[in-house]
Amino acid sequence: MTIHTTSSCTAFEGVRRIASGALRDVAAAVKRAHDRAGGEPILVFDDATSSPIEFDLRGGVDDVLARLADAAANGAGAAGQDDEPAAARSRGRPKLGVIAREVTLLPRHWEWLNAQPGGASVALRKLVDAARLARADNERVRLAQEAVYRFMTAMGGNLPDYEEATRALYANDRARFEQMIAGWPGDIREHAAKLAAAAFCEVT
Template sequence: MATPTATCTAFEGVRRIASGSLKDVAIAVKRSHDRAGGEPILVFDDATSRPVEFDLRGSVDDVLARLAGADTDRKADAGADAGEHAADAAVSPVETTRGRGRPKLGVIAREVTLLPRHWEWLNGQPGGASVAMRKLVDAARAAGSDRERVRHAQEVTYRFMTAIAGNLPDYEEATRALYANDRARFERMTDGWPADLRAHARKLAAAAF
């Protein structure tokens, strides 16, 4: 059964045979599977590099019918979950209070305890302490988002490389370069890989650099 995903990529051995929607990839995988003497086929979710499996019994139409049925079931489950969350929100409203004269900007006033030197620095910033603190929080959130993006790209690339490229030359050195954020070395270590595998690994790793 295929896992829920937007797009995926299929490899027969080291050769990419399809990339795109589940339906398009399933058709290509079914046709390759039915050919005699083909190499093992692996399909990867483009967002996570987790394996995607298709039930290839019967004809192409049979495969697509099962795929459509699985997608319908998944959407129904998602709709039910959304309905439950909406119901919970309806019976558990969040109450907020607003002080007299406070602008309707979604601003929430809470006590913050800092040392005198912190208040002195904040009060000396353009816009005062409140503006400075909001900017600091936004900057920290952005930095955290960047770290999460890098970490996710590393995990997705490593998962793909481990599944299909673990026996290729310089695999371990390429992995080290990936986690060291060393694009130049990563590309050198993957230069000798089959073209389709190399291209896909570099595409996945781009966000890590």
Template sequence: MTQQTTTCTAFEGVRRIASGAFVDVALAVKQVTERGEQAPVLIFDDVTSQPVEFDLRGTADEVRERLTREQTGAPVSDESADPTDASAPRGRGRPRLGVVAREVTLLPRHWDWLNSRPGGASVALRKLVDAARLSGEDTDRVRRAQEAAYRFMTALAGNLPGYEEATRALYAADAARFAASIAQWPGDVHEHAAKLASRAFGAV
């Protein structure tokens, strides 16, 4: 598994089996598969809706132990030195505070404008970069939320009435039309799709 999150949701057809920590969901899925599932079992990462796969071989204790070991394994060490590592010996003089000096090439009018800002060119550039970064993060958050909702909807609701209209509403950021389009979906699918889409609409 390569998922970055630690929670997921499993469905047997359109019925939600379990939602929560990987270990708990895996054990619930194991019970379903061992009794002989009547519908396909799909497991979705709670943030990305990417499929999650578990190794369910062995006993419940073996599955639990295997998943716990995978999630708590020691991280891969990086032997390369990090110049910003706080544990590295410091030289004399003023602390660097993580500031990295790089060359920036601008036209004279750009430098004139930057130098006229309070705090000078460096402060102005940092503020501009931070503002652009935050704006980009908002856009990326919405895009990732749309992709997660669409991925789940395609897997479980692609044949349900209102799917195409719901997809259009999702990417148009039309929360009311989205809610109306999924109103007739099975309860568990409706609830999970609405939860995922709410992130794209800015509700959470």
């Protein structure tokens, strides 16, 4: 069983959503569904990335949850190790991190910067921060698109208009996307639309 750090996930039995929420709650629901005779295939997805999640379903529900807790504890312990001795850490007030370096600009650029409130340095910092935020927004949209595509491929790859829905997703066409998935099974459609909410926004 893989150690999962996700805070929430969603499980589907066939086209029906059977559980959504904390890992432990979903694992218990998956175990109960797995033990029923004649059940359909069960798939579990990380709510943030749509990466598949697998549980070790041997034994009873308590066994499944105990292994899940052990895996989480071992993973947290490994991630929480700190190899740097406490005495070696720097003490006192942290430095502000301001670094002076030469910037080469044309005269018109300096004129514009110097005319901004706070002067050239403040204006440059604001410009850099704005560019960083724009790039972060683009990255967030890209990751959201990947999560939607991953889920759609696993659950909707054989459904009508899958390819058109995918094109609409990457074209940032919300109306077209919703139109293409309108005929899908309700739980799959709703989950895909929920994931896609973060993907449909203005990018630069």
